[in-house]
Amino acid sequence: MVFISSGYNPEKPMENRITDIGPHKYDEYFPPVIKKNLGKWLYHEILEPGVLMHVAENGDKVYTVRVGGTRTMSITHIRELCDIADQYCGGYLRWTTRNNVEFMVTNEAAMKKLRDELDSRKFEGGSYKFPVGGTGAGISNMVHTQGWVHCHTPATDASGPVKCVMDAIFDDFKNMRMPAPVRIALACCINMCGAVHCSDIGLVGIHRKPPMIDHQWADQLCEIPLAVAACPTAAVRPIKVEYNGEKVNSIAVKQERCMYCGNCYTMCPALPISDGEGDGIAIMVGGKVSNRISMPKFSKVVVGYIPNEPPRWPTLTNTVKHIVEVYAANARKYERLGDWAERIGWESFFKLTGLEFTHHLIDDFRDPAYYTWRQSTQFKF
Amino acid sequence: MAKHATPQLDQLESGPWPSFVSDIKQEAAMRAKNPKGLDYQIPQDCPDDLLGVLELSYAEKETHWKHGGIVGVFGYGGGVIGRYCDQPEQFSGVAHFHTMRVAQPSGKYYNTKFLRDLCDIWDLRGSGLTNMHGSTGDIVLLGTQTHQLEEIFFELTHNMHVDLGGSGSNLRTPEACLGQSRCEYACYNTQDMCYQLTQDYQDELHRPAFPYKFKFKFDGCPNGCVCAMARSDFAVVGTWKDDIKIDQDKVKAYVGGAIRPNAGAHAGRDWGKFDIQAEMIDRCPSRCMKWDGAKLSIKTADCVRCMHCINTMPQALRIGDERGASILVGAKAPVVDGAQMGSLLMPFISCEAPYDDVKEVIEKIWDWWMEEGKNRERVGETMKRLSFQKLLEVTKIPATACHVKEPRSNPYIFFKEEEVPGGWQRDLVAYRKRHQR
Numbered sequence: 091m092v093f094i095s096s097g098y099n100p101e102k103p104m105e106n107r108i109t110d111i112g113p114h115k116y117d118e119y120f121p122p123v124i125k126k127n128l129g130k131w132l133y134h135e136i137l138e139p140g141v142l143m144h145v146a147e148n149g150d151k152v153y154t155v156r157v158g159g160t161r162t163m164s165i166t167h168i169r170e171l172c173d174i175a176d177q178y179c180g181g182y183l184r185w186t187t188r189n190n191v192e193f194m195v196t197n198e199a200a201m202k203k204l205r206d207e208l209d210s211r212k213f214e215g216g217s218y219k220f221p222v223g224g225t226g227a228g229i230s231n232m233v234h235t236q237g238w239v240h241c242h243t244p245a246t247d248a249s250g251p252v253k254c255v256m257d258a259i260f261d262d263f264k265n266m267r268m269p270a271p272v273r274i275a276l277a278c279c280i281n282m283c284g285a286v287h288c289s290d291i292g293l294v295g296i297h298r299k300p301p302m303i304d305h306q307w308a309d310q311l312c313e314i315p316l317a318v319a320a321c322p323t324a325a326v327r328p329i330k331v332e333y334n335g336e337k338v339n340s341i342a343v344k345q346e347r348c349m350y351c352g353n354c355y356t357m358c359p360a361l362p363i364s365d366g367e368g369d370g371i372a373i374m375v376g377g378k379v380s381n382r383i384s385m386p387k388f389s390k391v392v393v394g395y396i397p398n399e400p401p402r403w404p405t406l407t408n409t410v411k412h413i414v415e416v417y418a419a420n421a422r423k424y425e426r427l428g429d430w431a432e433r434i435g436w437e438s439f440f441k442l443t444g445l446e447f448t449h450h451l452i453d454d455f456r457d458p459a460y461y462t463w464r465q466s467t468q469f470k471f
Numbered sequence: 472m473a474k475h476a477t478p479q480l481d482q483l484e485s486g487p488w489p490s491f492v493s494d495i496k497q498e499a500a501m502r503a504k505n506p507k508g509l510d511y512q513i514p515q516d517c518p519d520d521l522l523g524v525l526e527l528s529y530a531e532k533e534t535h536w537k538h539g540g541i542v543g544v545f546g547y548g549g550g551v552i553g554r555y556c557d558q559p560e561q562f563s564g565v566a567h568f569h570t571m572r573v574a575q576p577s578g579k580y581y582n583t584k585f586l587r588d589l590c591d592i593w594d595l596r597g598s599g600l601t602n603m604h605g606s607t608g609d610i611v612l613l614g615t616q617t618h619q620l621e622e623i624f625f626e627l628t629h630n631m632h633v634d635l636g637g638s639g640s641n642l643r644t645p646e647a648c649l650g651q652s653r654c655e656y657a658c659y660n661t662q663d664m665c666y667q668l669t670q671d672y673q674d675e676l677h678r679p680a681f682p683y684k685f686k687f688k689f690d691g692c693p694n695g696c697v698c699a700m701a702r703s704d705f706a707v708v709g710t711w712k713d714d715i716k717i718d719q720d721k722v723k724a725y726v727g728g729a730i731r732p733n734a735g736a737h738a739g740r741d742w743g744k745f746d747i748q749a750e751m752i753d754r755c756p757s758r759c760m761k762w763d764g765a766k767l768s769i770k771t772a773d774c775v776r777c778m779h780c781i782n783t784m785p786q787a788l789r790i791g792d793e794r795g796a797s798i799l800v801g802a803k804a805p806v807v808d809g810a811q812m813g814s815l816l817m818p819f820i821s822c823e824a825p826y827d828d829v830k831e832v833i834e835k836i837w838d839w840w841m842e843e844g845k846n847r848e849r850v851g852e853t854m855k856r857l858s859f860q861k862l863l864e865v866t867k868i869p870a871t872a873c874h875v876k877e878p879r880s881n882p883y884i885f886f887k888e889e890e891v892p893g894g895w896q897r898d899l900v901a902y903r904k905r906h907q908r
Contacts, residue, residue, distance in 0.1 A: 092510050093618075094595065098625035103545045108628035110673035113574035113644075116662035119582045120652060129651040129660065133785040136735040144653055152653065160491040162613070163603045164498035164518070165590035172583035172590075183586075185579040185603055187648070187697050213493035215484025226736030235606060238528035239491075239521070240554060240570065240613060242536040247528065249491045250483055257486030267739035282804030283606045288701035288812075320847060322807045353807055357847075359538035366532035379701045381693035383756055383779045386700055388810055400529040401479040423742050424733075424754060424779070458809050 121182040121194050123152045139264050140222035141205060153201035154192050157208050157220035158231045158256070158263060161189045162239060162249050170211075170219070178204045188231045188273075190224050223264040229272045229414070230263070232256060233285070237278040237295075243352050244278035245295030245369040246398050252276050254403045255293070258411045269421040269430070272414060273378070280351055290427040291410060292374035292389040297350035299368035300343050301361035305331050309339040312358035317341055320353040349455070370397045371406055375413060376428025384429050392439070394450030409445075416443045437470040473499070474516055475523035479530065495522055498599045509595055513564075513616045517598045520564030521614070524556055535562075542569055542617050544624040548679040550635030551620055567616040568598070571623060572609035572636035574669070577662040578649040579604065585631070592626050607686065608646035608697075609636035634673070640847075641679040645669050647689035648696040655785065656778070657691030658709030658794040659822035665689045667826055668833075681837070682844030682853075692790065693778045699799070700813040704850045705833060706799040711791035712819060714771045715780070721787035722747075722767045734785050751783050795821045798832065800862065801851030811851040814859065816866065818873045832866050839865040860885075 099105055117125060127146040134144040142154040171191060175183040178200060184192045193208070195201050208220040224230040232255065235241065237248030255274065262268065276293040277284040286292030308314065314328050318341070325347035331340045341361065343354075355361045373396065377389030392413075396405050413427075420442060421430035431439040440447045453459035473496070483492045499518035502511070514520070524535050540553025552570040559566035573589070589610070593599060598614030605611040615623065627633050636644035645668060648654070650661035668687060669676070675685075688699035691709040699706035724730045725745060731738065732745045747767075752760050759773035760780060767787075769780075781788045798820060799813030820828050836850060839862075844853045854862050863870055872878075888895045 091512060094510060094512060094622075096622040096625040097629065098621045100621065103621070106629075107545075109546060109634075110677060111628060111632060111634045112670045112673055112676075113666070114576045114585070114633055116577035116580065116647075116652070116666050119576060119580040119585065121580075124580070124652050129657070131651070131653060131655040133655055134734055135731070135785075136738070139739070144655070154653070158489060159603065160489045160494060161602050161604070162491045162494070163601050164494045164501075165593055165599045165601065166498050166501045167494050168586055168590055168601065168603065172586050175583050181583040183581060183583070184649070185581075187608075187646075189603065191603075213484070213490055213497065215481075215490050215493035215496070216486075217484065217490040217493060218487050219489055221487065221489065226734070226738070228739065233606065236602075238525055238534045238536075240536060240568070241534060242538045242554070244534050247525075250480075250529070253483050253486070253488055253490060253492075256488035260487045263488075265739040266736055271736075277804075280804075281806045282810075285606065285698060285702045285804055287804050287810040288698065316846065319845070320807065351806060353847075355538070364533045369532060377701075379695045379698040381695065381700075381775075381777050382782060383754055383777055386695070386812055388812070398532045400532065401482040423737060423750060424783075455809060 119182060121152070121180060123150055123196050124194070126150065127152075136226045136266070139228060139266055140225055141201060142225060150196070152194050152196055153198060154194050155201060155205050155208060155222055156186070156190050156192050156224050157222050158218075158224055159185070159189045159191045160249065160253075161234060167219070174204075174207065174220075178207070188224070188233050190231050191220070221260070221263065226266040227268045227270055228262050228264075228266040229259050229268065229274060232274045232276055234276040235278045235284040241278060243281065243355060243364075245297045245364065246278050246371050247400065248276055248278045248284075250400060251293065251371070251403045251406055254407045255410050258407045259414060262414065268418055270424050270426045272417070272427060274410070281356075286374060287388055288377040288379045288386060289389055290375065290378060291413060292377060293406065293410070294372050294374060295369065296372050296395065297352060297363050297365065297369050298395065299363070299365045300325075300345045300348040300350065301352075301355055301363040303341055303343065304360040304362065305333045305338060305340045308341050308358065308360040311360045312341070314339060314341060314358070317354045317358035317361065320357040322351065322353065323347045323349060326354050366398075370395050372396070373406075373409060373413070376431050378426050378428055380426075383424065384426070387428050389428075390436075391451055392443075392445055394448060413443055413445075435470050473522070474519035475526060477522050477526040480522060480526050492522070495600065502599060507594070512596045512619055512622070513598065513614075517564035517568070517614060518600060520562040521568075521598070521600065524558060524562045524565060527558065527561075540569070542620060544620050544635070547635060547677045549638040549641045549677055552638055554614075565598075565614065568614040569617065569620065571597075571612040571615065571620070572605065572638055572644065573612060573627065574634045574636045574644055575604060575608055575610050577645075577647045577665040577669075578652055579608070580652070588631050592623060592631075596623050596626075607636070607643050609644045635677070637676045639679040640681045640683050641677065641685070642672050642675040642681070643684050643686045644676070645687040645689070646697050648691050650689070650691040654691060656694060656709075656781065656790060658711055658790055659691065659796055661689040661691045661707075661709070663824060664707065664822060664826055664829070667824060668830070671830065675837075681841060683847045683849050685837075685850065687833075693776055694782065699802075701802050702804070703802055703813065704800065705836070706802060706813045707796045707822075707829065708799065709794065709796045709822075710776050710819065711794045713791035713793040715769050715774065715791055716789040717767055717769070718787045718789075719766055722784065723765075725784050725787055730786055733783050751780050754779060795819050798829070800836065801849070801854045803849045803851045807847060808852050808855070811849075811855070813851075814854070815874060816862065816868060818871065832868075835866045836862070858885075
């Protein structure tokens, strides 16, 4: 390949350098109807799954068609989205926080054409490219992290399990039969870039083996005190060991204290933690972010470990589908998954779902643990 | 013809949900065909090799990306994340595969020219693969090599007038819900506050000077569509102070069945006729509403603005006029010390540009956290370690009952010396005159 210069001159890096200009201003890419009615929206309706209608004070209407997107997205795919936006939406489109893509038009007939067009396109492999849905009391797109596609600390893949779970609940992406919105998220390790900790259903990659210690490299790759300080359970300490006849500075891990968070690995690459047999996924449920009716709450672990089962992740997928179905059959209208579990009690949650309650589900991490033990005789047999 | 056999990944092409595998394959095929005759600046077959290395991960159930790698553009400490494959001989196309975060416009509205220009840069100088978007909101350009970083940055800034986002121990790219652009619930202009603060804090965004990451997020109302209260160190959540506005005729229309409740969100199932008593009045968390069969009334003093009634009757009920936001501080995911939800610091601010009142609080928090925070300690953890009182002290916000769910249940109170008459220095000799040893 021939190197193509952008104009950047490495000899004079500061010449004409532009820095700290930030993002484009938010209203630069507003469709005209959005620009005109900023702050003047009166109400909205969900006309059908994936289709919203917002009505402004002056009677203007904007119809939004929402489609599911994969977070990992090629430029070929983005260019196809652009073609559709050019053809139907005056060249404007937007993404949502949950990796959906939204197209906006100003009349119902255009909306229907656009919706049908989006729903008609498929990849060569057979899956939809732009499935319409993800609104209201249904299941929206899963937010997720990088997983094995691009991350250095994952305990599981992200895009793969998400594809399989979304396949299993696809009907509920395109329908609104749930008691309340169900938000599912996946984080490929407990660092939780995907903020699974407040989702109705959170899938989180976990390790189950303490890190290995690469004595040959520890002192060269790491600031050992940082690795020691990074451990939340004080399981990591500095030591001197014999390696190849030489005394070297290294690290020791008190294994029974380790809860495999991977923090030490983040600080020190000489402590690799990932393991094909040990790693897997925990399922958390009942979290939410909205202040609606009840206060925001954390998700709770209801399945401590599911093995990684690529490529179709059957145990994970079936368990999520099962939890969704039991919730849908039992909760009241407007009741989020966590509110339902709290109303009926967690004893009943495990009874109804048939999930096994094991000692792994009793919190044993510092203070937060104590606040979750039951200090009452009010419980259910 | 695919470069690597991917029997496991191929199984992720079936099923209805969009397949990222099909998409990467489509990109691999496009690059192999090279219809524009580009002189690709990084390996043409990198999408093939990405599938190859992922297939290997599917076989071994372990990642093949190496730890870290310090790369970036001149003068910035954030925005680029170095990434190297740990099987570079087998997958040379992704041996170096760095990520660049690009600052997204608040609310993620685009026109196709912007996106196409970005795609053109990424076609020539990157892998052709992206994340739209990363968890923090940035446009993520997924996979390029070190020698292209300055070239891409030059093109982004000179030709597209857009900047990199944040990474590392700095301010992360702020994110807002779409706010007033298309939502009747937005209590302030989330996108504007997000944009202004992003511009004001470019230095903090690009040059790591903090103990760890720091995130702002802006939600227009308590529904919390960008999850500010759960995910950001500094969450600005819209709210209001006065009465919820009621259109009694529209309330009757909901009760009578002329308008579908909850904007039609429950249309997928027959839940029976809308029952205002059961579905709204009885579910109100503060029991502040009454329906007498003809008129809906709300006792504003008891309302906690949870949004349920407004969500249920968007055509009849509206947020009040005295609008602004609450500020919550310290949310984070579990690492290192367990998950934390944001804690209420400022019950109400007015949210008027240029947002000096908000910036004042932010800067006081930063000054304190940079002084006291340990390495890799989020501000929520610093608050936990040094107390909420300390946060109130450094931000000069007086304590109110709004700050707690309940007052403390232990009397182990730290008093300051100046709070106790006579101070802490006492006269032992005088004491002994009153009390024998």
